[in-house]
Amino acid sequence: SQQGEEDPQALSIQEGENATMNCSYKTSINNLQWYRQNSGRGLVHLILIRSNEREKHSGRLRVTLDTSKKSSSLLITASRAADTASYFCATVKAAGNKLTFGGGTRVLVKP
Amino acid sequence: SAVISQKPSRDICQRGTSLTIQCQVDSQVTMMFWYRQQPGQSLTLIATANQGSEATYESGFVIDKFPISRPNLTFSTLTVSNMSPEDSSIYLCSVVLAGFHSAAWDEQFFGPGTRLTVL
Numbered sequence: 001s002q003q004g005e006e007d008p009q010a011l012s013i014q015e016g017e018n019a020t021m022n023c024s025y026k027t028s029i030n031n032l033q034w035y036r037q038n039s040g041r042g043l044v045h046l047i048l049i050r051s052n053e054r055e056k057h058s059g060r061l062r063v064t065l066d067t068s069k070k071s072s073s074l075l076i077t078a079s080r081a082a083d084t085a086s087y088f089c090a091t092v093k094a095a096g097n098k099l100t101f102g103g104g105t106r107v108l109v110k111p
Numbered sequence: 112s113a114v115i116s117q118k119p120s121r122d123i124c125q126r127g128t129s130l131t132i133q134c135q136v137d138s139q140v141t142m143m144f145w146y147r148q149q150p151g152q153s154l155t156l157i158a159t160a161n162q163g164s165e166a167t168y169e170s171g172f173v174i175d176k177f178p179i180s181r182p183n184l185t186f187s188t189l190t191v192s193n194m195s196p197e198d199s200s201i202y203l204c205s206v207v208l209a210g211f212h213s214a215a216w217d218e219q220f221f222g223p224g225t226r227l228t229v230l
Binding site: 033035041042043044045048088090097098099100101102103104 | 115142144153155203218219221222223224
């Protein structure tokens with residue numbers, strides 16, 4: 001079963017705007033990872049944030065993690081049409097490396 | 112990162128037949144996994160492919176339906192057996208690279224996926 005839930009399920013924005021999506025999960029984790037998937041193809045790893053971290057940045061991406069609320073957010077700043085994709089959060093529990101995926105957010109960036 | 116390839120990239124199969132999907136990595140990896148993504152859905156872990164031993168399956172997945180091999184540190188296969196239209200999905204392998212620091216929970220890298228359609 002899915003560990004996480006993401007909202008919104010779909011997001012439509014104009015190029016240049018920021019996109020924010022949220023991920024909630026149910027059990028304790030060791031880390032949380034965000035992935036991007038274009039048109040049903042392979043997943044691209046974006047960011048890994050560990051349970052003892054609160055915020056990480058990578059280029060135009062900013063990820064936060066609040067373990068007390070069991071939630072994470074992904075912010076894409078100054079979005080581009082090429083950011084159009086589905087974004088998934090995935091959690092890893094204390095051992096085993098197994099990823100448990102959230103339902104995903106479909107992002108459409110209109111030029 | 113690593114270069115991960117999957118064969119075939121897509122296939123259309125008749126019900127009752129079986130398809131074997133290959134996953135090849137260009138470097139040694141500690142862990143390999145197989146996931147399924149049904150149409151419009153998120154990813155679900157099928158099993159952990161263990162080198163030299165039987166795969167570890169998640170709840171709802173069994174070896175008879177999804178036999179897995181992993182003969183070495185860079186290669187694995189997943190077979191979808193006795194297929195039905197409900198098996199139509201994208202199947203993805205993922206890896207955790209060897210040589211990273213000792214923490215067991217590092218980034219996973221995914222192959223491009225195999226899109227399977229069962230008629």
